[in-house]
Amino acid sequence: MSFTRSLLACAAACALLSAAPPFVSAAFAGDKSGVDQTSFDKAVAPGADFWTYANGEWVKAHPIPADRNSYGKSAVMVEEAAKRTVDLIQTAAKAGGAGDGQKVGDYYASYMDEAGIEAKGTAPLKAGLARIAAIKDKTALAGVLGGNLRADVDALNSTDFYTDNVLGLWASPAFDDTTKYAPFLLQGGLGMPDRQYYVGDSASMQEARTKYQAHIAKILTLGGIADAEAKAARIMALETRLAQASGSRADSADVQKANNSWTPADFAAKAPGLDWKAFFAAAGLSDQPRFIVWHPTMVTGLGKVAADESLDTWKDYLTFHLLDHYSNLLPKAFVDERFAFYGTALQGTPQLAARWKRGVNSTNAVLGDAVGQLYVAKYFPAQSKAEVSAMVDTMKVAFEKRIDSLDWMAPETKAEAHRKVDVLKVGVGYPDKWRDYSGLKVVRGDALGNFQRSEVFDYQTTLAKLGKAVDRGEWVMTPQTVNAVNLPMLNGLNFPAAILQAPNFDASYDAAANYGATGATIGHEISHSFDDQGAQFDSQGRLRNWWTPSDFDHFQKAGTALALQFDGYKPFPDLAVNGKQTLSENIADVAGLAAALDAYHASLGGKPAPVIDGLTGDQRFFLAYAQSWLTYARPAALRQALVTDGHAPAQYRALTVRNLDAWYAAFQIKPGDPLYLSPEQRVKVW
The missing domain is CATH 3.40.390.10 (Collagenase (Catalytic Domain))
Incomplete structure (x- = not known):
């Protein structure tokens, strides 16, 4: 991770150990070698x-199976866990009832309702698209960017969604105060996996950029957006500027470089160009006295790009990312195009995984603890x-x-x-x-809405931690x-x-x-x-x-x-x-x-x-x-x-x-x- x-x-x-205790023996009575000699070459x-x-x-x-980019015994374990999990989820879907079990069943059943998703088209994104279209000035832009802020959490075992908001919020103790949760801001904003894909000069990186720009144009076209190719070029240029300002892998791993405590006033001074007051108000963070800015160069760069790029380009960027972000919960043409780029072009995977596997991944990402309770009760x-x-x-x-x-x-x-x-x-x-999901509303038949509400639920859960005592x-x-x-x-x-x-x-x-x-x-x-x-x-x-x-x-x-x-x-x-x-x-x-x-x-x-x-x-x-x-x-x-x-x-x-x-x-x-x-x-x- x-x-x-x-x-x-x-x-x-804790108190210092005066001496190491004797070994606690974890003895196993089994006499099987535990080594698969048929695997030896x-x-x-x-x-x-x-x-x-x-x-x-x-x-x-x-x-390697056609629907995977890698394989091995750990993948077999993942597949076995998925098969066990889907049985538990499908049982919950059939059982109905109330509580978390019903939410698990309803979420999965909604994800699997391809006909219903196809019939709705892009209608579930109407409000989001209208919010972007209504941006009239840079203050409104800052409000939409801040309103898009989401909790930076790993959707483990899920390849459905990339984190592509310009920043991510992460609740963790500050480096100098481990008693309370503080807000960390992490870089985002990129549709490709790393800044190197935008700035690297190798043939493979250049090819990835060409294919990504084509992917942007295709998603916009599927969304009914006119002049898609020209807009894709401008979106690519905007993202490239964000990438150039972003920290490298080495920078991200260097906690000394990440230890940057900023007050709200520091953002206007160190990252001018974005209306940070409007940004934090929309993000629900106006009352925070300080932030830990993990990637200061990107935050500064974001201010410059917000000031320099036209509103129209920003609106095109936001439109594309809204469509792309939720594409696996849109009609099949969106699903296929997303996989063609992220699955085949970037990772060489020839075949999209079966819908039920993707449904398990998404359900685990949204209701992981609820599914986990069912899993351990039967298998651990x-x-x-x-x-x-x-x-x-x-x-x-x-x-x-x-x-x-x-x-x-x-x-x-x-x-x-x-x-x-x-x-x-x-x-x-x-x-x-176990996590409490009572505040998460899941509606059978509303696949995209269920995921959107889960993002808001995760974000509100993160906001609620800030300033509170740490849960070890x-x-x-x-x-x-x-x-x-x-x-x-x-x-x-x-x-x-x-x-x-x-x-x-x-x-x-x-x-x-x-x-x-x-x-x-x-x-x-x-x-x-x-x-x-x-x-x-x-x-x-x-x-x-x-x-x-x-x-x-x-x-x-x-x-x-x-x-x-x-x-x-x-x-x-x-x-x-x-x-x-x-x-x-x-x-x-x-x-x-x-x-x-x-x-x-x-x-x-x-x-x-x-x-x-x-x-x-x-x-x-x-x-x-x-x-x-x-x-x-x-x-x-x-x-x-x-x-x-x-x-x-x-x-x-x-x-x-x-x-x-x-x-x-x-x-x-x-x-x-x-x-x-x-x-x-x-x-x-x-």
Whole structure:
């Protein structure tokens, strides 16, 4: 999950651990290896390409389905979760009744009513289009832009909507005050995934710009807008100006650059050109004493573009984005055109996903907790929650022991590191408190209106948080999500139920596989509190340097070495992995895998690991880890990820094993093997 979407802070400190407690053993009685040997490509040596050795035969046997841009075992888990979820939703749709179950059923049934959506055409957007047409001056423009402000939340597992309002509002504790929620403003305004698509000079970026301008013209034409091609050119020019002012991926990940506290008066002084008083009044933010402006260059640029561009161009821009934003809830021609650009042109996906899959995604995005309650009641028993919770305890202790063993870290730095581990609030499976949807109106037969009301509901929920005490138990993922997250400013972790299932986790597996897959995931998320971003926050979630100068210098040198290691992975002749862009995730992978291996060894209680299916314990551990990264993408999707994603491609994340000495012993990796790193080249961060 991206950093700016997941930084939530905690408001509580805790006492220093005087000593690490003994390991809490998360023992598993199962005797299955948990490793799929039918996936092995034995024509490839482990020391040549460990990911392909572990997964090659599976990849050969499973081409990417036509409706996906990537595939793998995690995608199979997502599909299984979707199948389970649609059954629950359809049952709710048939049952009727009242409460959240009825809202789930009505929302999904409305989304699936293609005939009803087709019959309405663009009529559901009549009021929005009229509001844009009525803009007569720059004050009115500011009012519409502010009125369009929405909560910047990830619609996880949903590809239905891009965030394309000029700014997004995010409620989080401020960097210097972790007791109350403050308003953060984040950059937006772009229809393509990243500023690089507008300013990059590569052939693929130039092609994307040409196709995007054609997409703008097509959407306008479908919406009955005259002179579409000329207007598309002007819209593209406006967005390019916004992109040029926008922060880069590196800027967005640098919290020091994001720590900008502005009063309302600062906006007129630092970003003149937009009527900020009208903007904030329309956004319901007039009473806020200050804002944290994550991307100041874009806000300043927005003021300039608001002043310089004609009202007519702004009105065309707003018209296009209104139509494009809701196109998946408009007639089929809009749906097909949106997919042709965002799905096929940008990611190489040849076929639109089935309507029911998109309906599940949209329902999860809007009523995720309501669906999640149904999901965990049927598919996540208390035993699973207890077993994973025990693993979490084991992993926390393993990490604490690793802190104690660091010979380069000063006692005062270790003390705060221990506090950070101790204060971690870990959610397993589902939140302690479910979201209240009583304020959300869902009307059967009003698909687009239902989604619009959900956006307003989310926004009002965000506004209501501002100035209030922080809820450390807040979740940002639904239980049916195949993912996990660290919340650095909350010092919290979320492990949704759907990722805590086979093949990642199964109580019938031997401990090696469970620790190699799920244990490494847990370790990864814990380690995010200590990656290049999370390490800048103390145990209370404050942005504060708690390191001695020499300790931080050592830490940064390790990060630099890891970034260089990943810079060497080159999926395309003209495009490599960006080691700096992916550094946070790579640090968490290295530290998490090392802690998971420690925890696995400790779980053996001093006894030798059994040999199962001819594999030693350490072999099963590392193979389970490599198989947890069994994901592969279409070339276009991989290119997009290399530009926009903070995660390295899965096949390279599996190669994290190169940094652990035990991997070399387990598979007899020798100097001269392509993946061999000399001991001094192996990166040890924590």
